Amino acid sequence: MKALRWYAARDLRWEEVPEPPGPRPHEAVVEVAWCGVCGTDLHEFTEGPHMIREGPHPLTGAAPPLALGHELSGTVVALGAEVPGIAVGDRVAADPCWRCGVCFWCVRGEYHLCPRGGSVGLASPGAFAEFVTVPLAGLVRLPDQVGDEAAALAEPLAVGLHAVSRAGIRPGDNVLVVGGGPIGVAVVLAARLAGAAGLYVSEPLAARRALLRDFGVTEAFDPGESDVRREVFVRTGRVGPDVVIDATGVPRLAAQAVATVRRGGRVVLAGVGHGSVEFDLGQLVFYERSVLGTLGYHHDIPRVIDLMSTGRLDATPLVTGRYSLSDGAGVFESLATDRASHLKVLLTPKDL
Ligand SMILES: [Zn+2]
Ligand SMILES: [Zn+2]
The missing domain is CATH 3.90.180.10 (Medium-chain alcohol dehydrogenases, catalytic domain)
Incomplete structure (x- = not known):
């Protein structure tokens, strides 16, 4: 062959x-x-x-x-x-x-x-x-x-399903996804299915932001032009997103995600990254924020196929x-x- x-x-x-x-x-x-x-x-x-x-x-x-x-x-x-x-x-x-x-x-x-x-x-x-x-x-x-x-x-979409279950997204949550590449899009689709009320994305490429709007995100921001943390804060009643999912793996953006998520919120790191991140312990402890990693998927591909076959996911x-x-x-x-x-x-x- x-x-x-x-x-x-x-x-x-x-x-x-x-x-x-x-x-x-x-x-x-x-x-x-x-x-x-x-x-x-x-x-x-x-x-x-x-x-x-x-x-x-x-x-x-x-x-x-x-x-x-x-x-x-x-x-x-x-x-x-x-x-x-x-x-x-x-x-x-x-x-x-x-x-x-x-x-x-x-x-x-x-x-x-x-x-x-x-x-x-x-x-x-x-x-x-x-x-x-x-x-x-x-x-x-x-x-x-x-x-x-x-x-x-189905395989790349399963990554999104797994990240969203790790994040524990519930109907009505406000979610910020950092990065609109293939993993970011998979996370967006899964967060929408999980019932995210406000679904925000930070993505520098205009073509990707346009596609994300087609996929039903509430708003897609260019991080080079706007202060994404501020914009999402204002749009969530000055509370901040319940969940921030990083789909970039860039250490600096992981630290930013911690500073962006609301008090008591969850940060999920889905990008395959390396290197150290520095943040103030107080940003986690005093505000009861959680930070989790997520890797691939397990038992998620059959769920993606079911979602596709019933027309819930295209x-x-x-x-x-x-x-x-x-x-x-x-x-x-x-x-x-x-x-x-x-x-x-x-x-x-x-x-x-
Ligand atoms: Zn892959
Ligand atoms: Zn084993």
Whole structure:
């Protein structure tokens, strides 16, 4: 089969590779329909290896070169064991988290925190290929109402659902989302479904602010032009937002989120970031503010598919480009140089 394999930063090759072997009992093989390009993939492309290990992964044993890609939809071609409700030939989405299944976290169902865990497309060959091996436990059968393209968006949208449940957003809450990239949009859609009354976004790019307005945000601010903290404070009866979700991972903005959330409010950090943040302890203690991290999702992809199938969630406007995997290396190159004009790009092994 053909796959777009990562060899090193700035080195992706569309080449002939062996098809995945027959699945082991905890695996399934899927023929890929679509796979989205994630910020993580771009990061591996521009300055990796970051999440990719240079040696064999402790759980899967896989090592580079390997295909990236974990936001996938496709058709089941082989099952390692029987799964109730899923058969060969079914269209599926897939939760790409590998898990050991026996550690403290896996046993509690928090498999996304498994110390030996990893993702398809980073810890094992990914879905920028004609066929991909995925965790059997992660298969989600697609109803007829959910197309293959929409299903490839389920994984990034699950990140939003998980962040919003971590934040404990309730109907009538006022919410500020910092950053309107793919994670920010996923958070916005999930916060709207959770019943946010005022839904505010801070995002420097005008095109993204326009799209966010289409997705039903109350107001989208340009942080370069307005004092977002002040604007949201005024619009919430001089109280401040109940919840601030940071979708940037920029340390300075995390500190700002703490200063922005109302007394007694919650800050949730959803951006994948590194580095130290400094804030006055009094900002947390005297005002009973909480700060939480959120990582990926667990058990959220089936919920996204249900929301799509009942028409409650349509994220297809997120897609700003569709390309063939055979052009993948060029697509990555242009995404790396001009990230701003794209939100979510989908790739397919088919010739478009
Ligand atoms: Zn992703
Ligand atoms: Zn585990």
